[in-house]
């Protein structure tokens with residue numbers, strides 16, 4: 001089974017690409033880290049409690065008003081993500097400290113949910129699973145993927161599409177969100193495949209179609225079947241791939257550090 005690590009900057013088109021992957025003719029399962037990150041902070045979860053401990057007293061409006069709460073729960077008012085986003089995204093030292101705290105709370109829960117999702121789809125015999133993870137390289141989850149696919153977009157188009165989609169963001173908010181992410185050229189250095197999304201959605205569909213064909217050809221169904229039935233072989237292949245990916249990532253880290 002192939003794990004396709006899909007990543008890219010904010011609003012570059014990851015969800016659009018995920019939708020293409022999950023629709024016919026490809027019909028691949030997609031595990032969406034953003035949506036898991038939203039689920040693991042719902043009221044009543046350990047992450048919810050930790051976020052409140054760290055941010056509630058210093059972030060006005062962090063919790064939704066119970067009257068207009070989009071996720072009403074008996075465990076308390078849900079977190080207003082727009083307000084939390086304003087607090088943690090940015091380039092100031094305070095922003096950087098806060099996003100680190102938030103990531104430290106949310107990421108372990110998301111990683112565990114991703115793992116459960118992979119096992120679920122693997123048992124169902126899919127030849128590939130798409131992991132839509134915005135912070136694939138930052139969290140080093142690319143090491144677990146058979147191929148990392150970066151959706152690239154010109155910076156001006158990125159800001160334009162972000163502000164058009166999220167009309168509640170000011171230009172300053174949008175620039176801060178983009179600036180708080182790993183720069184595109186650094187991501188390109190880590191990616192196995194880059195698909196540019198500067199043109200139309202139809203062009204994007206064609207590119208994804210060609211990508212799927214290329215990787216499907218390399219994975220005959222008999223391979224998927226053998227890997228599912230003969231567990232010792234699966235363990236060996238996974239260990240071998242992990243070692244190879246870990247060594248590759250170490251080499252790329254050293255190259256990126258030299259550039260900086």
Ligand SMILES: CC(C)(COP(=O)(O)OP(=O)(O)OC[C@H]1O[C@@H](n2cnc3c(N)ncnc32)[C@H](O)[C@@H]1O)[C@@H](O)C(=O)NCCC(=O)NCCS
Pocket residue numbers: 008009010011033034037081082084085088099102103106107110133134135177180181
């Ligand atoms: C700050 C939060 C509450 C803002 O929520 P909101 O609904 O406004 O945005 P959403 O979650 O849909 O994220 C939109 C995009 O922002 C970018 N982004 C999100 N979190 C981060 C982060 N920690 N660092 C850099 N960029 C990020 C990604 O490109 C993502 O696709 C939320 O993003 C969050 O909890 N982030 C921390 C967890 C995380 O890293 N999530 C990303 C997947 S694991």
Ligand SMILES: Nc1ncnc2c1ncn2[C@@H]1O[C@H](COP(=O)(O)OP(=O)(O)OP(=O)(O)O)[C@@H](O)[C@H]1O
Pocket residue numbers: 008009010011012013014015016017034134161162164165197198199200201202204
């Ligand atoms: N080729 C395209 N042409 C025009 N608009 C596009 C194209 N691809 C994506 N978009 C639009 O750009 C916006 C951002 O795309 P999308 O939501 O897929 O990005 P994303 O990377 O998933 O965002 P986020 O990082 O916030 O999760 C959406 O409004 C989408 O409809």
